[in-house]
Amino acid sequence: MRVLGIETSCDETGVAIYDSQQGLLAHVVSSQAAIHAPYGGVVPELASRDHVRKLLPLLRRVMTQANTDRSNVDGVAYTAGPGLIGALLVGAAVGRSLAYAWNVPGVGIHHIEAHLLAPMLEPEPPCFPFLALLVSGGHTQLIAVEQFGHYRILGESLDDAAGEAFDKTASLLGLPYPGGPLLAKLAESGDPNRFNFPRPMTDRPGLDLSFSGLKTHALYTLQRHGQDPTTKADIARAFEEAVVATLVIKCDRALKETGLQRLIVAGGVGANRRLRNGISKLALRRRVRAYYPRIEFCTDNGAMIAYAGYRRLQAHANDPLAFFAKPRWSLSAIEPS
Numbered sequence: 001m002r003v004l005g006i007e008t009s010c011d012e013t014g015v016a017i018y019d020s021q022q023g024l025l026a027h028v029v030s031s032q033a034a035i036h037a038p039y040g041g042v043v044p045e046l047a048s049r050d051h052v053r054k055l056l057p058l059l060r061r062v063m064t065q066a067n068t069d070r071s072n073v074d075g076v077a078y079t080a081g082p083g084l085i086g087a088l089l090v091g092a093a094v095g096r097s098l099a100y101a102w103n104v105p106g107v108g109i110h111h112i113e114a115h116l117l118a119p120m121l122e123p124e125p126p127c128f129p130f131l132a133l134l135v136s137g138g139h140t141q142l143i144a145v146e147q148f149g150h151y152r153i154l155g156e157s158l159d160d161a162a163g164e165a166f167d168k169t170a171s172l173l174g175l176p177y178p179g180g181p182l183l184a185k186l187a188e189s190g191d192p193n194r195f196n197f198p199r200p201m202t203d204r205p206g207l208d209l210s211f212s213g214l215k216t217h218a219l220y221t222l223q224r225h226g227q228d229p230t231t232k233a234d235i236a237r238a239f240e241e242a243v244v245a246t247l248v249i250k251c252d253r254a255l256k257e258t259g260l261q262r263l264i265v266a267g268g269v270g271a272n273r274r275l276r277n278g279i280s281k282l283a284l285r286r287r288v289r290a291y292y293p294r295i296e297f298c299t300d301n302g303a304m305i306a307y308a309g310y311r312r313l314q315a316h317a318n319d320p321l322a323f324f325a326k327p328r329w330s331l332s333a334i335e336p337s
């Protein structure tokens with residue numbers, strides 16, 4: 001089965017073709033970071049317009065790269081939510097229309113489900129069940145994945161998502177949007193012993209998280225200790241250490257509570273090197289196995305949508321012709337397939 005995947009939920013246009021026999025045939029991602037950087041965050045209307053501009057040329061490019069034409073596409077998958085409504089509508093309208101025109105099934109995909117399945121695109125994919133740490137720009141959740149389509153949310157951020165906290169703290173440090181990766185780079189030269197940031201919500205039981213206090217802590221530290229480059233790097237380091245330590249503590253707790261033997265990390269912040277190191281050390285200590293998507297599939301991409309689409313189409317999903325897009329959509333509300 002050969003599936004075209006389309007991702008347009010936020011500020012990346014991603015298109016890919018996944019083949020159940022041959023694996024991923026081609027994928028392209030076009031980032032809008034430069035468009036939104038002057039505004040310090042994603043401007044929804046600009047995002048929608050850029051998806052309109054980029055989607056069809058990217059589709060053509062992917063079809064050529066995959067040596068595929070409409071006659072050998074067996075299904076079309078598009079991100080149906082959660083995300084920015086205008087951005088989602090671009091991918092949903094194009095995806096559903098192509099499926100109609102090519103007379104193949106079309107399926108709307110839950111963006112977080114696709115992130116969770118991204119490690120399946122790697123040469124040694126995890127088996128079900130597993131624990132998932134989902135750390136993206138919009139969501140931070142610990143999820144027990146019992147099998148494909150069965151997701152139990154164990155805990156989540158009560159305020160900012162991890163990626164959002166990275167981006168907001170990066171902005172305080174004067175770094176352009178999206179600042180997460182730039183903050184991580186700055187942290188490399190920071191002194192880990194100068195500041196000690198709190199590990200929010202680790203002193204009480206439970207698996208929920210909170211990151212907005214860390215951003216405020218960064219602001220106060222900056223106000224008290226000055227804005228020189230060394231101080232900024234030290235703050236970046238202390239912030240990153242605190243986020244990573246907090247996530248590792250919560251993963252440790254979730255593994256203990258569930259008894260799960262596999263742990264996957266997905267979402268944009270999953271690209272963070274210090275987080276990967278922290279999770280790998282935890283996995284060694286707990287004698288469980290950790291899995292990660294390749295770096296380019298941590299952030300938004302079409303490959304994870306094509307793969308999730310393949311899994312849903314294999315389970316005979318075929319949405320009605322009226323396409324749907326849901327800006328808010330809980331993972332626990334999706335159909336088990």
Ligand code: KG4
Pocket residue numbers: 010135136137138139162163164166167178179180181184267268269270271272273298299300
């Ligand atoms: O999953 P994603 O591409 O988009 C959403 O679905 O939200 O995640 C994007 C987020 C941004 O907040 C970005 O700053 C963050 O992931 N990010 C990182 C790193 N790479 C991306 N944060 C920390 N360290 C990184 N290396």
Ligand code: ZN
Pocket residue numbers: 111115136137267268299300
């Ligand atoms: Zn995402």
